[in-house]
Amino acid sequence: MTKSIITIGRQYGSGGREIGEKLAKELGIPFYDKELLTIAAKKSGIAEEFFESNDEKPTSSLLYSIVTGNYGGDSLPFNHKLFLAQFDAIRSIAKKGPCVIIGRCADYALEDYDNVVNVFIHADLDVRVKRAIKEYNIENVKVAEQVSKIDKKRAHYYNFYSGRKWGSLENYDLTVDSGILGIDNTVELIKKFVELKDSLRK
Amino acid sequence: MTKSIITIGRQYGSGGREIGEKLAKELGIPFYDKELLTIAAKKSGIAEEFFESNDEKPTSSLLYSIVTGNYGGDSLPFNHKLFLAQFDAIRSIAKKGPCVIIGRCADYALEDYDNVVNVFIHADLDVRVKRAIKEYNIENVKVAEQVSKIDKKRAHYYNFYSGRKWGSLENYDLTVDSGILGIDNTVELIKKFVELKDSLRK
Numbered sequence: 001m002t003k004s005i006i007t008i009g010r011q012y013g014s015g016g017r018e019i020g021e022k023l024a025k026e027l028g029i030p031f032y033d034k035e036l037l038t039i040a041a042k043k044s045g046i047a048e049e050f051f052e053s054n055d056e057k058p059t060s061s062l063l064y065s066i067v068t069g070n071y072g073g074d075s076l077p078f079n080h081k082l083f084l085a086q087f088d089a090i091r092s093i094a095k096k097g098p099c100v101i102i103g104r105c106a107d108y109a110l111e112d113y114d115n116v117v118n119v120f121i122h123a124d125l126d127v128r129v130k131r132a133i134k135e136y137n138i139e140n141v142k143v144a145e146q147v148s149k150i151d152k153k154r155a156h157y158y159n160f161y162s163g164r165k166w167g168s169l170e171n172y173d174l175t176v177d178s179g180i181l182g183i184d185n186t187v188e189l190i191k192k193f194v195e196l197k198d199s200l201r202k
Numbered sequence: 203m204t205k206s207i208i209t210i211g212r213q214y215g216s217g218g219r220e221i222g223e224k225l226a227k228e229l230g231i232p233f234y235d236k237e238l239l240t241i242a243a244k245k246s247g248i249a250e251e252f253f254e255s256n257d258e259k260p261t262s263s264l265l266y267s268i269v270t271g272n273y274g275g276d277s278l279p280f281n282h283k284l285f286l287a288q289f290d291a292i293r294s295i296a297k298k299g300p301c302v303i304i305g306r307c308a309d310y311a312l313e314d315y316d317n318v319v320n321v322f323i324h325a326d327l328d329v330r331v332k333r334a335i336k337e338y339n340i341e342n343v344k345v346a347e348q349v350s351k352i353d354k355k356r357a358h359y360y361n362f363y364s365g366r367k368w369g370s371l372e373n374y375d376l377t378v379d380s381g382i383l384g385i386d387n388t389v390e391l392i393k394k395f396v397e398l399k400d401s402l403r404k
Contacts, residue, residue, distance in 0.1 A: 117382075122371060169324060169369060174391075175377040180319075185398040189376075192394045196387040 002027050002098050003201060004194050005113065007106040009120040009158070009166065012150040013128030013135075015178045015186070016121040017102055022187045024100040027194070033102040036089055043092070044085035054082050056103055056157045083161050103154065107171060108162035115201075117194055120172040121186065123179035173197075204229050204300050205403060206396050207315065209308040211322040211360070211368065214352040215330030215337075217380045217388070218323040219304055224389045226302040229396070235304040238291055245294070246287035256284050258305055258359045285363050305356065309373060310364035317403075319396055322374040323388065325381035375399075 006023065010016020017033055024031035032039075037055060041048035083105075090109040093099060098115075107118040123131075128147050132138045138146055158166035169175055174193050178186045208225065212218020219235055226233035234241075239257060243250035278286070285307075292311040295301060300317075309320040325333075330349050334340045340348055360368035371377055376395050380388045 120371065124372075167371060169322065169371045169377045170326075172377070173379045173382045175371045175374070177375045180375045181395070181398050182402070185402070188398060189391070189395055193383070193391055196383050196390060200384070200387070 002029065002194050002198055003115050004098055004117045004198060005094050005110060005115055006098075006100045006117045006119060006190065006194060007110065008100065008102050009107065009118075009172070010103065011122045011128060011167070012147050012154070013130075013132040014121045014123040015131060015183045018135075018183055019121055019178065019186050019190070020100045020102050022183065023190055026187065026191060027098070027100075029097075030093075030099040031102075032093060032099060036086060036093070036101065036104060039093065040082075040085040040089035043089055044081070046082065046085060050078075051082055051086070054079060056154050105158055105162050108158075108164065117174070117190075117197055118172045119190055119193075120167060120169075120175040121178050122167065122175065123177055127179035204231065204396050205400055206300055206317050206319045207296050207312060208302045208319045208321060208392065208396060209312065210302065210304050211309065211320075211374070212305065213324045213330060213369070214349050214356070215332075215334040216323045216325040217333060217385045220337075220385055221323055221380065221388050221392070222302045222304050224385065225392055228389065228393060229300070229302075231299075232295075232301040233304075234295060234301060238288060238295070238303065238306060241295065242284075242287040242291035245291055246283070248284065248287060252280075253284055253288070256281060259355050307360055307364050310360075310366065319376070319392075319399055320374045321392055321395075322369060322371075322377040323380050324369065324377065325379055329381035 006020070008016050008020045010019075020033070021031050034052075034055075037051035038048060040046075041051055086104055087109045090101060090104065090106050093101065094110050094113060094116075107116070110116045125144060125147065129144050132143055132147050155166035158164070164171050174190065176186050176189060181189060208222070210218050210222045210225075212221075222235070223233050236254075236257075239253035240250060242248075243253055288306055289311045292303060292306065292308050295303065296312050296315060296318075309318070312318045327346060327349065331346050334345055334349050357368040360366065366373050376392065378388050378391060383391060
């Protein structure tokens, strides 16, 4: 079995989630995407719907802070609390052993772990638009705009909390254009990377 | 045998040249790094030393143009001529069949070829500094500065002629941190990518 924790950042519509899910299945290790929000909610006591409605979205903490009574004083803005709860959830998951984690600054949260493989999946916009229409039933009208908008939010979230640049290759051990190989072959390639890295630790 | 042409962009000290050379050997296909300059010189009739002294350096065409008498009139700046001669050399090489080409905007020159795999090799600065000291006998003093300076030139050259951004992941099918896997395992990984891509064409 692998010894690695694989984090997967991904452009919207690139198939990153499906690739991660298949990879986890093939490696026989747990997979965390939205599951992470449930764990963060349980651990923090904050209602899960707050994690869902703020998932990988840039901070817009003022309104939430007022609503939740956390405005002023020395308390943290509410979105920061959500981020920290997810950060803790990622680290507690990582302590349990190898797994695949999608998005949510997991590469940043685990930067002091040496058994982490950081991957980023991208694809040309036309490939992602087609996939978004097919997989997520997004309406054909303005779908390219929608895809770019979601990526902008992911980038903003990542950059704000990690202080790094989303989709900048120096943050990743491996980046792959899933539009070239397709989903299953991209899974194969990442598996190969993980095998090669694992072999260095023997 | 593979059907692919593999272009390799690389940060200085990341081992991109060595990786490309080993990859070409394993795949049994020709390898072009400085060899490209000799071909461009032969085809264009411009002396090889001009290609060498301007290799992947940003345009500073005014002085050369004056020296070589190409300043003014409707003639192209001299550096543009060197670029175009290399561009032609890359395309004539590609027509002959599968090969590995290092740097020199080869991904851009071959953008209309569908059997091209575009790879970028990077590594952390400390890894590259160590490699530069060991492989290229660059003096220990200010070596980090020197490594960054060469990368800046490569970026400037690539960006100027291709209108793209050097080291920006959307230009590449695959990017790998060679500091994680080491040279030989990075070769293995690229070989796997090429195999997977070739299998889609069968």
